[in-house]
Amino acid sequence: xxxSGAGIATSAAAWGLAxxxxxxxxxxxLLAFGVAAVDRLVVSGAGSRAMWEPLRSGVRLMxxxxxxxxxxxxxxxxxxxxxxxxxxxxxxxxxxLGGRTLLSTSxxxxxxxxxxxxxxxxxxxxxxxxxxxHALTGGYRFLIQGLSYELPLMFSLITVGIGAQxxxxxxxxxxxxxxxxVLTMPVAFAxxxxxxxxxxxxxxxxxxxxxxxxxxxxxxxxxxERLLVELGRAAFLGAAAAMATAAFLGxxxxxxxxxxxxxxxxxxxxxxxxxxxxxxxxxxxxxRFVEVAWMVLIPLTLLQALVVAVLSLSGFYA
Amino acid sequence: xxxxxxxxxxxxxxxxxxxxxxxxxxGxxxxxxxxxxxxxxxxxxxxxxxxxxxxxxxxxIDHAAxxxSxxxxSxxxxSxxxxSxxxxSxxxxxxxxxxxxxxxxxxxxxxxxxxxxxxxTGHVxxxxxxDSDDGAMDQxxxxxxxxxxxxxxxxxxxxxxxxxxxIDHAAxxxSxxxxxxxxxxxxxxxxxxxxxxxxxxxxxxxxxxxxxSxxxxxxVAGLPMAETATDRDGLQLDELxxxxxxVLPGWPTGLLLRGRLQGDVLTGVGLSWLDQEGASADxxxxxxxxxxxLDRLARFLxxxxxxxxxxxxxxxxxxxxxxxxxxxxxxxxxxxRVARRVRRSRTLAWSARGTGVMTTxxxxxxxxxxxxxxxxxxxxxxxxxxxxxxxxxLRLDTVATLLEGAEIGAARLTLASLPLSRQTALExxxxxxx
Numbered sequence: 001x002x003x004s005g006a007g008i009a010t011s012a013a014a015w016g017l018a019x020x021x022x023x024x025x026x027x028x029x030l031l032a033f034g035v036a037a038v039d040r041l042v043v044s045g046a047g048s049r050a051m052w053e054p055l056r057s058g059v060r061l062m063x064x065x066x067x068x069x070x071x072x073x074x075x076x077x078x079x080x081x082x083x084x085x086x087x088x089x090x091x092x093x094x095x096x097l098g099g100r101t102l103l104s105t106s107x108x109x110x111x112x113x114x115x116x117x118x119x120x121x122x123x124x125x126x127x128x129x130x131x132x133x134h135a136l137t138g139g140y141r142f143l144i145q146g147l148s149y150e151l152p153l154m155f156s157l158i159t160v161g162i163g164a165q166x167x168x169x170x171x172x173x174x175x176x177x178x179x180x181x182v183l184t185m186p187v188a189f190a191x192x193x194x195x196x197x198x199x200x201x202x203x204x205x206x207x208x209x210x211x212x213x214x215x216x217x218x219x220x221x222x223x224x225e226r227l228l229v230e231l232g233r234a235a236f237l238g239a240a241a242a243m244a245t246a247a248f249l250g251x252x253x254x255x256x257x258x259x260x261x262x263x264x265x266x267x268x269x270x271x272x273x274x275x276x277x278x279x280x281x282x283x284x285x286x287x288r289f290v291e292v293a294w295m296v297l298i299p300l301t302l303l304q305a306l307v308v309a310v311l312s313l314s315g316f317y318a
Numbered sequence: 319x320x321x322x323x324x325x326x327x328x329x330x331x332x333x334x335x336x337x338x339x340x341x342x343x344x345g346x347x348x349x350x351x352x353x354x355x356x357x358x359x360x361x362x363x364x365x366x367x368x369x370x371x372x373x374x375x376x377x378x379i380d381h382a383a384x385x386x387s388x389x390x391x392s393x394x395x396x397s398x399x400x401x402s403x404x405x406x407s408x409x410x411x412x413x414x415x416x417x418x419x420x421x422x423x424x425x426x427x428x429x430x431x432x433x434x435x436x437x438x439t440g441h442v443x444x445x446x447x448x449d450s451d452d453g454a455m456d457q458x459x460x461x462x463x464x465x466x467x468x469x470x471x472x473x474x475x476x477x478x479x480x481x482x483x484x485i486d487h488a489a490x491x492x493s494x495x496x497x498x499x500x501x502x503x504x505x506x507x508x509x510x511x512x513x514x515x516x517x518x519x520x521x522x523x524x525x526x527x528x529x530x531s532x533x534x535x536x537x538v539a540g541l542p543m544a545e546t547a548t549d550r551d552g553l554q555l556d557e558l559x560x561x562x563x564x565v566l567p568g569w570p571t572g573l574l575l576r577g578r579l580q581g582d583v584l585t586g587v588g589l590s591w592l593d594q595e596g597a598s599a600d601x602x603x604x605x606x607x608x609x610x611x612l613d614r615l616a617r618f619l620x621x622x623x624x625x626x627x628x629x630x631x632x633x634x635x636x637x638x639x640x641x642x643x644x645x646x647x648x649x650x651x652x653x654x655r656v657a658r659r660v661r662r663s664r665t666l667a668w669s670a671r672g673t674g675v676m677t678t679x680x681x682x683x684x685x686x687x688x689x690x691x692x693x694x695x696x697x698x699x700x701x702x703x704x705x706x707x708x709x710x711x712l713r714l715d716t717v718a719t720l721l722e723g724a725e726i727g728a729a730r731l732t733l734a735s736l737p738l739s740r741q742t743a744l745e746x747x748x749x750x751x752x
Contacts, residue, residue, distance in 0.1 A: 133562075212731070
């Protein structure tokens with residue numbers, strides 16, 4: 001069954017590299033806007049006009065004059081800012097869109113996880129670059145948070161890999177034809193969503209950009225750089241929602257409607273779930289999160305992986 | 319002013335950065351710099367336009383016995399300098415010799431120096447040696463923090479018999495000073511120790527062109543590199559000297575926190591108010607009414623990273639102030655709902671529990687940790703507690719001890735949960751009869 005996805009070519013091979021990359025970029029932008037719009041709707045409590053606010057402020061940021069700090073590490077700062085959206089794009093590259101991924105390796109899930117790991121460096125540089133106290137503190141906080149979420153995230157993705165007997169994203173979708181993974185892996189699903197909010201430092205895991213450090217890693221950003229980081233964060237959340245759809249909710253499978261529509265509906269549903277739950281919670285202080293991540297989440301995800309491994313050995317997923 | 323005959327022996331100006339100074343217009347004619355040791359001074363970027371250095375020999379300069387007579391400092395513009403945040407602790411003036419100084423000609427008369435605010439300067443460790451004769455100088459309690467020398471005017475001042483008790487140098491203007499006739503011969507700047515000076519928090523805004531390249535890479539753009547110090551666990555960690563405030567989201571407006579930051583842990587915390595005139599607290603902060611409780615709650619929730627609940631608390635507060643009974647009733651329900659949600663939030667409890675613990679007897683309604691205090695506000699905000707105890711205001715030095723060794727987020731939560739006294743430390747000590 002591990003070969004079931006091998007017959008499906010990547011979107012780059014099927015449609016040409018440039019259109020395929022363009023598709024991923026457009027989808028990333030739409031997902032980012034979707035996340036920001038839903039978030040604004042929930043937070044402001046105002047009518048549907050509030051959802052266009054992210055678009056307006058995005059355009060304004062493009063025209064805004066950059067401000068800088070005393071003796072910034074400009075090169076690394078800019079590198080960090082540019083890396084955030086690029087890493088979000090690279091994460092989305094292994095998520096099946098219309099049944100195909102932009103690039104396909106035998107270890108798509110590991111690739112996805114690797115992008116989050118590189119994000120550590122990117123966000124750290126965004127905090128380090130401006131040579132400012134609050135930004136630096138935000139950077140430290142992201143590293144603490146990274147120590148907390150990385151292993152639970154990895155174990156939840158590995159659980160999916162065990163269930164599908166493959167780390168290829170298209171194989172994972174194909175393996176859920178009879179049963180969505182969320183039903184046998186609820187813990188892995190919940191942990192994946194929580195850690196996704198953590199690597200996008202959003203919602204209850206927003207302390208690297210918290211109000212108590214005056215915006216943290218975001219505090220010294222302005223103009224296009226601010227736009228890039230905000231866009232990257234939203235795109236990361238969107239990519240995580242799309243990945244959750246593919247890994248736990250059967251991807252584009254569904255009756256009556258065409259596959260891409262199902263995938264869109266499910267992804268939007270995950271985004272709404274993200275925002276509704278995430279915005280109802282206060283920020284979790286990073287040093288408290290470390291404790292829970294290591295004492296609770298890691299044992300839980302390991303137990304989840306064990307259950308799925310036993311089910312898999314007994315031929316449950318075959 | 320006449321500094322004639324003063325002897326600054328023992329001062330060491332090595333490592334001073336004078337980069338970017340514009341001495342245009344100075345007349346150094348006839349100076350004889352033999353004997354001074356200016357080694358390692360960074361004068362990069364200085365502009366000596368119009369100066370006359372005729373006859374000076376700058377190799378291995380010896381400026382002893384300099385004669386600065388005839389110097390004309392007119393045209394210097396010190397406006398825009400911000401000396402707030404300077405930390406002079408650790409200065410050692412021990413070797414200064416004031417013995418020969420003849421300050422007789424100084425005439426400070428007529429200046430009105432009252433109102434000087436030297437708050438928070440630490441002159442700790444200054445040693446004026448036994449040579450100095452300070453006559454009637456009384457510098458007890460001087461506090462140089464937040465001095466603004468912008469726009470100082472020393473022109474034509476005659477300072478005889480001045481009383482420096484409360485000097486106000488704001489709006490002083492040094493333009494037009496004439497140092498002519500001063501005789502600095504015999505100055506010896508070697509041997510003094512400025513090692514412990516910390517200029518980290520100085521506002522260098524107007525020093526754009528400073529170049530400290532002569533400092534052997536110790537500074538970056540005029541800021542000293544972070545030093546290492548032992549942290550609370552005994553590890554050597556980078557230590558940043560920081561000042562937080564006076565304006566931050568959810569921060570008591572005008573509060574200035576100075577301390578050292580190791581990673582995200584604060585040590586050596588000192589608190590002060592920027593504006594000491596406003597001795598009375600904000601009217602709303604002081605009250606114990608429902609709107610005041612909702613205000614405090616909203617500000618705390620901002621700091622705690624719960625914008626949605628903060629938004630609702632503000633909505634409820636605005637509604638309660640309305641004249642329309644329907645709006646008030648709606649706001650009442652919203653206030654009860656927000657208060658209950660904050661009270662019951664497990665995430666908040668897990669995040670805030672155990673921070674900012676006040677164990678002191680008599681702290682009354684402030685006893686317990688951050689969470690206890692916030693839950694008491696929730697009771698007031700929900701209207702359950704009809705006659706709440708008035709909150710005692712805490713002295714800043716009491717609060718500062720609570721913040722010692724706290725993570726920066728925990729420190730912010732603690733500050734947001736405590737009512738702070740607007741009275742200054744000085745007023746407190748006066749009240750105590752010190």
